[in-house]
Amino acid sequence: MNLATLLQKRVAEKGPVRVGIIGAGKFGSMMLAQARHIPGYHVVGVADLNVAKARESLKRVGWDESQYSAKTLGEAYKSGQTCIVDNGAALAEFEGIECIIEATGHPIAGVRNALAAIEGGKHVVMVNVEADVMCGPLLAARAKAKGVVYSMAYGDQPAFICELIDWVRSCGFELTAAGKGMNFEPRYRYSTPDTVWGFFGWTEEEVKAGDFNPQMYNSFTDGTKAAIEMAAVANGTGLDCPDNGLAFPPAGLHDLANVFKPASEGGRLARSGLIDIAASQEPDGREVLNNIRFGMFVTFKAPDEYTRACFKQYGLLTDKSGWYASMWRPFHLIGLETSVSVLSAVLRGEPTGTSREFRxxxxxxxxxxxxxxxxxxxxxxxxxxxxxxxxxxxxxxxxxxxxxxxxxxxxxxxxxxxxxxxxxxxxxxxxxxxxxxxxxxxxxxx
Missing domain, CATH: 3.90.1210.10 (Antifreeze-like/N-acetylneuraminic acid synthase C-terminal domain)
Structure with missing residues (x-):
């Protein structure tokens, strides 16, 4: 990818890449934690409706107060410091910012912030999958018309699934399915913000010690986030959702190629070309062995007998027939990795996955x-x-x-x-x- 090399060249020729972040919650905090360790990566501004909360987030992740003491965006731009504001529009309007990361998690605000950033000539890294799944392809079209990039956020699962799919297609294998892992049981569907921490197994002390939003975390638990992310992946890759929604078949790493292939071939899919979730728990609550709870995967088929033989020779995990195989990434570090999207947009003009059509x-x-x-x-x-x-x-x-x-x-x-x-x-x-x-x-x- 050579992004680090491109960044060094950029700094030498034009100075740092300048970024604005909207939303200082968990995802935003993780981006900020890593931003100060990337030479040539300048967070000019952070916008959050709760300025005090944003300050607390910066302090929690190790920033010295002097680093976010700039009174204006202009002062931050010149000094290398960061300015905290209560209005995302201010970042979109400021000429010194090249890329906006939308991380509010609120779909209504996300659409408005993305449109404002695009109108302001800024690249957009859309952490806010809730907004993207609602109208992302149209936002991407607007961005293209303005000559800027609209990108999924590297570090989050949709971007990684898109990356894996791109690998399959670039290698010439036959893409069968794609998805992610998740801790899910059917009863979780009806979880509420009042019951969610019981499903996570966290104590009150652990919850109080972190910046955790019960409704947001409940959206992970009840399958909502999975639906949002998988629909966004479909819109970005041309795959489809199952007709009646995600099925959440349980599967471990050793079983991905057996489960995520067509039923006509002994799998659990109605057909090839679908997205779904590999549940990390059986319906009765037993943990799936070698599950992929925090990861993402693709399954694919060898196009001919020679490639099938190579799958076996080079150690790919395949189904019993040897025709279907799987590839995965076992983790995602959300905001710790999102700088990859920013640098790809600014330095290469390329998204790390983007919404293309309404599928x-x-x-x-x-x-x-x-x-x-x-x-x-x-x-x-x-x-x-x-x-x-x-x-x-x-x-x-x-x-x-x-x-x-x-x-x-x-x-x-x-x-x-x-x-x-x-x-x-x-x-x-x-x-x-x-x-x-x-x-x-x-x-x-x-």
């Missing part, structure tokens, strides 16, 4: 029998979970994307495990983002 959607689905008058509370809340389904099915239902299910009132009852549709809700706020979503489905729907 899949993450739609709001009732966690319980909901009544007219109930309020939807978004990802990881009490009311809905996200189901990853094909875009064609979402369009036929006129399903409400999970990203718009925030503080929205139901005007009709919705049965448990049923998709919420636009006709079921009253939309009175965030109409600019609703309109952008409508433009996306109108112009990119199949």
């Amino acid at each position: 899949a959607d993450a739609v709001a689905t009732a966690k319980t029998n909901l009544k007219a008058g109930d309020m939807l509370d978004g990802e990881g809340g009490f009311a809905v979970w996200a189901n990853a389904i094909p875009a064609t099915k979402s369009l036929a239902l006129d399903a409400l994307p999970i990203g718009l299910a925030h503080k929205v009132k139901l005007i009709k009852p919705v049965a448990k495990d049923t998709a919420v549709c636009f006709s079921d809700v009253e939309l009175v706020d965030n109409l600019d983002v609703v309109d952008f979503r409508r433009e996306y489905t109108r112009t990119m729907g199949r």
